[in-house]
Every structure is written in structure tokens, then in C-alpha cells.
Amino acid sequence: MATIDRSLVLCFLLVFCVGCAYCETVYVATGKNHTFKPEIPGSIELGSWKHTGNLVVDWEAKSDPNFYPKYKGRASVNTDNGELTLQVKKEDSGVFKAEIQIQGTLKYFQSTLEVMDPVPAPKVTCTQVGENVTLQCSVDPPAKAEFKWTGPNSISYVGNSVHIPGKPNEGSIYFCIAKNQVNENVTEFKLKDCHYKETEQNGNAGVIVGSIFGVLGVIAAALGGFFLYKHNKGPHDLIPGQEPETKGEEGTPLEESRTSKSLDKDSAAQNNGKEVS
Numbered sequence: 001m002a003t004i005d006r007s008l009v010l011c012f013l014l015v016f017c018v019g020c021a022y023c024e025t026v027y028v029a030t031g032k033n034h035t036f037k038p039e040i041p042g043s044i045e046l047g048s049w050k051h052t053g054n055l056v057v058d059w060e061a062k063s064d065p066n067f068y069p070k071y072k073g074r075a076s077v078n079t080d081n082g083e084l085t086l087q088v089k090k091e092d093s094g095v096f097k098a099e100i101q102i103q104g105t106l107k108y109f110q111s112t113l114e115v116m117d118p119v120p121a122p123k124v125t126c127t128q129v130g131e132n133v134t135l136q137c138s139v140d141p142p143a144k145a146e147f148k149w150t151g152p153n154s155i156s157y158v159g160n161s162v163h164i165p166g167k168p169n170e171g172s173i174y175f176c177i178a179k180n181q182v183n184e185n186v187t188e189f190k191l192k193d194c195h196y197k198e199t200e201q202n203g204n205a206g207v208i209v210g211s212i213f214g215v216l217g218v219i220a221a222a223l224g225g226f227f228l229y230k231h232n233k234g235p236h237d238l239i240p241g242q243e244p245e246t247k248g249e250e251g252t253p254l255e256e257s258r259t260s261k262s263l264d265k266d267s268a269a270q271n272n273g274k275e276v277s
């Protein structure tokens with residue numbers, strides 16, 4: 001009994017697998033052209049394609065094919081070999097079946113189409129707890145994708161997050177690769193771009209805020225100096241013969257820019273401090 005059951009199963013599997021050589025799924029990115037190729041030899045007398053049972057196109061030898069309206073303008077068929085080319089939309093997912101008559105005999109071909117959007121560039125977020133850094137990769141809008149990481153020394157990790165224990169090397173660069181059946185997309189992340197949150201990170205945040213204020217200070221000083229200069233210069237221009245005073249005023253922007261430079265140096269020193277610690 002058991003032997004018979006087993007051979008039945010084997011027979012069923014064999015039939016199923018052979019049948020499936022023609023129904024394997026093809027994945028195509030939205031908007032791309034895909035060509036279904038029946039590759040059935042012989043001269044076609046009659047042909048048709050159906051999508052999940054509904055007519056896509058039919059034709060007779062030596063005459064123009066008739067396309068169902070919703071495929072017009074984005075599909076073409078080679079009436080000699082039966083190849084159907086379609087610029088795919090999401091709703092085209094499903095089984096495409098060709099029925100072809102050659103020398104009075106019907107032949108069939110079928111293929112399962114799955115249309116999906118390509119994966120956009122993944123987004124990397126970084127969180128730090130103590131000295132440990134965790135990088136998280138995601139796609140927006142959320143979609144089915146596989147995530148993989150590569151990092152320094154050709155290390156690679158599978159999964160959407162990577163945990164980097166211990167003091168991170170700020171110079172390190174990690175890559176998140178998001179992949180689905182139609183493409184893969186990569187985003188680079190430099191550890192130094194991590195937004196620090198906790199205790200020791202406050203120090204770093206201070207430096208960042210400090211440098212921002214430093215830069216703002218430089219801009220403000222420069223603008224201030226410029227307007228002061230403009231303001232003083234304007235009226236003097238109208239009154240000739242007051243050169244010395246104007247020259248005196250021109251000293252102001254110089255003074256201002258000297259202050260800016262030292263501000264700049266301060267923040268540079270702070271930055272250096274960050275790199276050393």
C-alpha cells in the first residue's frame with residue numbers, strides 16, 4: 001500500500017513540476033515592457049492571449065490583431081510567433097495564457113506575471129545607547145524588501161538592523177542594500193552622521209550647537225559690518241570731501257571679521273576636541 005501511495009505522490013509531483021515549467025512566475029517592475037514568448041514552432045493559423053481568463057488579444061493569420069481596449073497603446077503581438085509584449089501595470093499581475101492553433105491543433109502556453117514597484121533608496125536611522133550604535137534600515141513607503149548591510153572590512157549582515165557594540169569608529173561607512181524581485185537599491189551611511197542622544201552625546205550636541213552659533217555669529221557679524229558700512233558710506237558719498245572719516249568707518253568691518261575669525265577658531269578647537277575624545 002505504502003509503495004503505491006508513494007509512487008502516486010511521485011507521479012503527481014512529476015506532472016505538477018513539468019506543468020510548472022510553463023507557469024513559473026516572472027517579476028517585472030511597474031511600467032517596464034515584458035515579452036511573453038510561447039516558443040511553439042510552426043505557422044500560427046489562429047491565436048489568442050487571455051489574462052486570468054479575460055481576452056487580451058486575438059488574431060487570425062495574415063490579419064491585424066484585435067486588442068481588448070484596456071491593452072490598446074501598451075501592448076503588441078507578433079502574429080507569426082505569438083509573442084506578446086506588454087508595458088505592465090500593477091493590475092496585470094496574474095496568469096497569461098496563450099492558445100495557438102498550428103495545423104489545426106491547439107497548443108497552449110502560460111506564464112504567471114507579478115508586477116511590483118522597484119525598491120526606493122532605503123532610509124537609515126541611527127540610535128546610540130551608551131557606546132553602542134544601532135543602524136536601522138527601512139523603505140518609505142513600507143514595502144516588501146530584503147535588507148542587507150555591508151560595513152568596514154567587507155563585513156556583511158542580513159536583516160534590517162545592525163548593532164555596532166563598543167565605541168564606534170566615526171570614520172566608518174555602512175551600506176544598506178534593500179532588495180526585492182525587480183531591483184536593489186543602496187544607501188550609504190557615515191557613522192559620523194549619527195544623531196547622538198545620550199550622556200556623552202550631549203557633549204557632542206553641544207559642539208554642534210556651538211559650531212552652528214559660531215557660523216551664525218560669523219554671518220551676523222559679516223552682515224552687521226556690511227550694513228554698518230553701507231549705512232555710513234551712503235550719506236558720505238553725497239557729501240564730497242569727507243574721505244578721512246569714510247576710511248575710519250571702513251575699519252569697522254575689519255574689526256568685525258577679526259572677531260568672527262576668533263569665533264571660528266574657537267569652534268574649530270572644539271571640533272578637534274571632539275575628534276580626539
Ligand SMILES: *[C@@H]1O[C@H](CO)[C@@H](O)[C@H](O)[C@H]1NC(C)=O
Nearest residue numbers: 033073074075076085086087
Ligand atoms: C514598450 O511597449 C510599448 C507598447 O508595445 C511601446 O510603445 C514602447 O515603445 C515600448 N518601450 C520600450 C522601451 O521598448
Ligand SMILES: *[C@@H]1O[C@H](CO)[C@@H](O)[C@H](O)[C@H]1NC(C)=O
Nearest residue numbers: 118119120121183184185186
Ligand atoms: C533607488 O531609488 C531611487 C528613488 O528613491 C530611484 O530614483 C533609483 O532609480 C533607484 N535605484 C535603483 C538602482 O533602482
Ligand SMILES: *[C@@H]1O[C@H](CO)[C@@H](O)[C@H](O)[C@H]1NC(C)=O
Nearest residue numbers: 129130131132163164165166
Ligand atoms: C552594548 O552592547 C553590549 C554587547 O551587545 C551589551 O552587552 C551592552 O549591555 C550594551 N550597552 C548598552 C548601554 O546598551
